[in-house]
Amino acid sequence: MTHFYYAACTLGLEDVLADEIHALGGRRIENRRGAVAFTGDRWLGYMACLWLRSAVRVQEELARGQIDGREGLYELTRTVDWSQSITHLQTLAVDGSIKDSFANDTRFPVLVVKDAVCDQFRERVNKRPDVDKERPDLRIKLVLQGDEAILYRELGGEPLHKRGYREIQHKSPLNEATAAGLLLRSGWDKRTPLCDPMCGSATFLIEAAWMAMDRAPGLGRAFAFERWRDTDVAAWRRLYDDAEARAEAGKANLPPLCGNDRHPGALSIAEQAVAKAGLTGRIALHHGDAADYVPPFAPGFVVTNPPYGDRLSPDEDALVGSWQSLGRFLHTQCKGAVAWVLCGNPELTRHLGLRTNQKHPVHNGPIECRWLRYEIDGAR
Ligand SMILES: C[S@@+](CC[C@H](N)C(=O)[O-])C[C@H]1O[C@@H](n2cnc3c(N)ncnc32)[C@H](O)[C@@H]1O
Numbered sequence: 001m002t003h004f005y006y007a008a009c010t011l012g013l014e015d016v017l018a019d020e021i022h023a024l025g026g027r028r029i030e031n032r033r034g035a036v037a038f039t040g041d042r043w044l045g046y047m048a049c050l051w052l053r054s055a056v057r058v059q060e061e062l063a064r065g066q067i068d069g070r071e072g073l074y075e076l077t078r079t080v081d082w083s084q085s086i087t088h089l090q091t092l093a094v095d096g097s098i099k100d101s102f103a104n105d106t107r108f109p110v111l112v113v114k115d116a117v118c119d120q121f122r123e124r125v126n127k128r129p130d131v132d133k134e135r136p137d138l139r140i141k142l143v144l145q146g147d148e149a150i151l152y153r154e155l156g157g158e159p160l161h162k163r164g165y166r167e168i169q170h171k172s173p174l175n176e177a178t179a180a181g182l183l184l185r186s187g188w189d190k191r192t193p194l195c196d197p198m199c200g201s202a203t204f205l206i207e208a209a210w211m212a213m214d215r216a217p218g219l220g221r222a223f224a225f226e227r228w229r230d231t232d233v234a235a236w237r238r239l240y241d242d243a244e245a246r247a248e249a250g251k252a253n254l255p256p257l258c259g260n261d262r263h264p265g266a267l268s269i270a271e272q273a274v275a276k277a278g279l280t281g282r283i284a285l286h287h288g289d290a291a292d293y294v295p296p297f298a299p300g301f302v303v304t305n306p307p308y309g310d311r312l313s314p315d316e317d318a319l320v321g322s323w324q325s326l327g328r329f330l331h332t333q334c335k336g337a338v339a340w341v342l343c344g345n346p347e348l349t350r351h352l353g354l355r356t357n358q359k360h361p362v363h364n365g366p367i368e369c370r371w372l373r374y375e376i377d378g379a380r
Pocket residue numbers: 170172173174175197198199200201202203204260261262263266288289290291305306307308312321322325326
């Protein structure tokens with residue numbers, strides 16, 4: 001049976017996500033704004049949660065129809081057999097988004113969907129599931145666009161970028177799925193020694209290590225679909241075991257990885273995250289200013305997310321100083337390397353003293369950024 005899926009990602013990384021979905025065997029792949037729609041079998045949904053590095057959410061479509069208001073939405077919701085997903089002893093939550101529809105905001109339509117689901121349970125077993133907005137067993141997503149309504153169930157539960165290795169947040173961390181998507185976009189070959197001279201909590205380095213060792217980003221965490229009644233548990237176990245075996249075998253393939261940051265707090269978060277990600281001893285971390293950083297090996301590839309103001313907001317001079325330091329590092333330590341730099345403020349890039357030869361627009365949270373490629377002295 002064909003299932004219809006919808007995976008969300010960071011704005012600007014749709015092509016990267018579409019490539020990942022294609023590689024997993026997805027069909028009828030269509031890019032949307034900040035998302036990719038695709039079809040496949042039920043096992044593809046499990047694989048998507050386990051393997052997609054650049055996705056933040058995967059949803060499965062359960063119903064779609066034209067509606068004229070409350071009644072239509074109630075009836076559409078009742079066309080789904082909700083007992084296939086959960087029992088009355090489990091929990092649910094309904095979220096919604098709305099554009100030009102019968103209601104002014106999502107509050108009322110979301111309530112209609114919740115009532116329709118609970119009424120179906122009450123009629124059958126005289127009991128209804130409770131609502132748990134934080135960690136429901138079943139999160140239903142309602143999308144209202146004009147007179148069309150779509151109902152999805154969210155496979156992952158917790159967003160997919162929450163890999164589980166970062167318990168404490170650095171001030172301005174890069175979302176794990178964004179970092180992975182940027183690495184995929186950069187075309188890094190997973191073998192060239194890689195460095196992040198302003199690594200913060202080491203997101204790029206951990207995602208790079210997991211990519212290089214073929215470790216699925218979803219290993220070691222739980223997904224909502226594991227708690228559903230219609231999940232093929234045996235097949236899921238096989239997919240999971242296979243991913244574990246690949247990660248174990250892939251440990252031999254880790255290239256040299258190193259990072260540096262001048263903020264001791266960030267480095268201690270990085271060290272904890274590296275340990276939690278199972279990478280102790282596999283990423284060389286260093287404390288100091290990037291301008292003086294001498295990596296333990298010659299980096300052939302640099303990826304980094306320097307400060308550009310909006311969230312860390314140091315003063316202008318400090319920002320300029322950071323970019324000058326990065327420029328100095330690239331010029332002195334990275335001859336022949338390719339560097340990719342994320343920038344949310346075009347005024348700052350000139351302080352690198354380098355000319356970019358590729359620019360990709362991408363969002364970092366609310367900030368519109370560019371992912372910039374540089375070739376340092378003689379790089380190809
Ligand atoms: C936007 S954050 C990077 C976040 C990182 N990508 C993450 O996921 O956690 C920028 C980092 O650059 C570091 N930094 C700024 N100027 C620096 C310099 N001159 N030398 C070394 N690190 C610097 C800051 O301490 C901060 O951790």
